Amino acid sequence: MSDDPFEAIKATFFQECEELLADLEGNLLTLESGSTDIEVINAVFRAVHSVKGGAGAFGLENLVRFAHVFETLMDELRSGRKPCDDPTVKTLLRASDVLADHVAAARGAGAAVDPVRSAGLVAELEALTYGGAAPVAAAEPEEDDFGFTPVAMDLGAFDAPAGLPDLPPLPDLAALAPLPDLSALAAAGGWKVVFRPHPRLYASANETGLLLRELARLGPTRVQMDDSGLPLLDALEPTDSHLIWTIELDGDASETEVREVFDFVEMDCDLSVTPLGDAAPVEAALAAVADEDDSDASALARAASSELDIAALLASVGAASTEAPAPVAAPVIAPAPEPVAPPPPVKPAPAPTAAAPVQTAPPAAAPVTIRVDLERVDRLINAVGELVIQQAMLAQRVTESGLARSSDIGLGLEDLELLTREIQDSVMAIRAQPVKSVFQRMPRLVREAAEATGKKVKLVTSGEDTEVDKTVIERLSDPITHMLRNAIDHGLEGPEERLAAGKPAEGTVRLAALHRSGRIVIEISDDGKGINRPRVKGIAVERGLIAEDAILSDDEIDNLIFLPGFSTATEVSDLSGRGVGMDVVRRSIQSLGGRISISSVPGKGSTFTLSLPLTLAVLDGMVVGAADQTLVAPLAAIVESLTPNEADIHYVGGVDPVLRFREAFVPLVDVAQVMGFRDDPTVLKGGVVMIVETESGQRAALLVDAIHGQRQVVIKSLESNYRHVEGVAAATILGDGRVALILDIDALVTAKRSRTPSRSDLQMAS
């Protein structure tokens, strides 16, 4: 995060946006499922409103404009003037996608928003809002903003304490106009505070922004700034005070409470506090102010002056989320603009901006959470990993020293072991996150895929709360995205075809997550036509992937789609079928130590099942020995292990050894030799062979001296303090406290093939 406080605030805003957008989509989906709960509609409204409010404070005009249109429609819906029917919700969902795009664009994270798409949705939303009739131009939103046009503040001026106001061009500001809370305004209570600081106020180190913030604590406020007294730049006296503030305070604070806010500055400002319901025109208010301080009447005649305290203004904007509109048209003295004109009985307006962020907090008791730097968690995990190793070493020493397990020390160690394990589990749980964060992105994807293919699709998710390590979460998104697209593009039929097959026109895609035997399983299933086996086989033959006369089981045919270069789509569609199909998915899953499988029933649909380790911080490994070194081979890559029969070992061209394995010859890799632990290539006897499969599906036989057993190991990076070493994926620390290298199977097999290792490039350290 940047050190710049403004950037930090902005980053927080975008973080909140993420959450708001997620809430927004979640609530819209609830509406889509048929709920008409007014609370849900309100929640959607508040989310959009909060995004708009924050965006306004940061001058993100495009975002504000779009959010405003969205919000206007939501307002119609929550007032019940427009029905919240299915087509409307569908439009809202698409609008939420575009809103997310706008946020991403504003953040600089995404590409610019497609203006056609955005404008199209604006038109759709407006059509829904105004019942098909074109909106009454910009006049409509302006109606309820008291004729005031807010000054959009250039927040870049934040750091310039006495800088000039950076007044951006005013067109389109109608869209920026805050929607004042007229209903609250009409309610009894509330105060109108007119406040004109004298230069003395600033001289004694008081700040308008702090006072405004203090006022905002008493209730929702609307703040207006009159900068009409502001002289031109050449006449500007920076230490003078030029601004007049009009604050409308809702709620039931007493006059004393309001005045108390100004306790310390009372002598240094003009202040009037009048009941809000009172339609006293502003001249009267100002006259009252003038009466209170006659000596300043002449100053008032010049329409007041106020130090242009941008920083304070911005602080108030940022802190209380209040927008600060200022009259632009004429000085306050002029009769035209009237901030407290009795409100026309228009539609109930949205909740006050200041209160909105508070209201977005989910009403249900959410678990209390804190944000923690991931690095701290990782450090903790490292420390606990070391604790586990130390504990194991200690236990080993105690056993070696001949102490009985029933001795005091032995019993104490047992307790320590239990405690250690508990700590380890708890620490790993800290980094575990529900897969919800990934699943949440999928409804949008499905909508877009459905739109692009013209199919009707319903996404049903389950197991969103299934937890998995953060390292895995981050890498789940791509494979799931790809498989969902595939399911919609290739799996589901079009509506007519579905109806003809006696299925509902709308296809269903299920996305489920569950824990199974220490792994996370993700299932993606569709109720489409299933895998067209004759066609799959035909394509595989056509592409030369299998022999024409190959006899394959159904299962084997289904699995052909995972072969590199296999893509069933006859025409390359936008969605999938660029030739990087399921083989890419499989490779990325395998690189995570996972497996993928498919089951399909013709006419009923297909199910893809991914199984992944719960964390990438630990690995299921096979501990092996090669030339006095202990190494770890990733278990996921090992197909089986065997003791080779010498007769099965052959030499291609008399040099390169191959092993006959099930009627096929696979390259035989002497691990100790390729790793440079041993020079002599002839020692192929007496070892054990692991048949491994690389990520690209090639098989090879790795020769080691012995297999010690299976173990879960903690993965440690070699790169963090040294550098990548070819043939080594990472390192780990074994129970004896020594470092063991984890083999990079793919690199080993490739290295074997690409060159015959020579002594020079395998120079050993010891």
Next chain:
Amino acid sequence: MTHIDQILTPNVAGTDRELIAFRIGEQEFCVDIMSVREIRGWTPATPLPRSPAYMKGVINLRGVVLPIIDLGARFGLQTGEPTERHVIMVAHVGSRLVGLLVDAVSDIVQLSDAAIQPTPDVASDHVKSFVKGIFAVEGGRMISLIDLDHVLPESEAEAA
């Protein structure tokens, strides 16, 4: 040539620098004490494939995989197999943490910048890439000041 301030922590005016001196064979070297995190005895390292001969491998330092560099071999000196009497100085090199295998840590010396003389031209280029200056201490000993930036394999030092 690297200025002294670049290989040593900036000096506080009026105070002497603290350097940690160590021995490899008959020669004495030193590094800025601030770059040394701890000193520990030699434990057998796990060898790394495809590594230069001065890379002794990696050891476990409380959960951190620590690469061990035989500093003598790195300087091109004759070194034997490490024994239990050898020590590892755990030092920061850039953002990395490395273990430097030396014969023994001999001293902590304090001296002012003025006492440090540039490396004489008699030294070979290879030695000069590590030795950034020399100085004399009591008893007629000469100590060479080491710049740790180049002790990791070259390609990595550039990338780091």
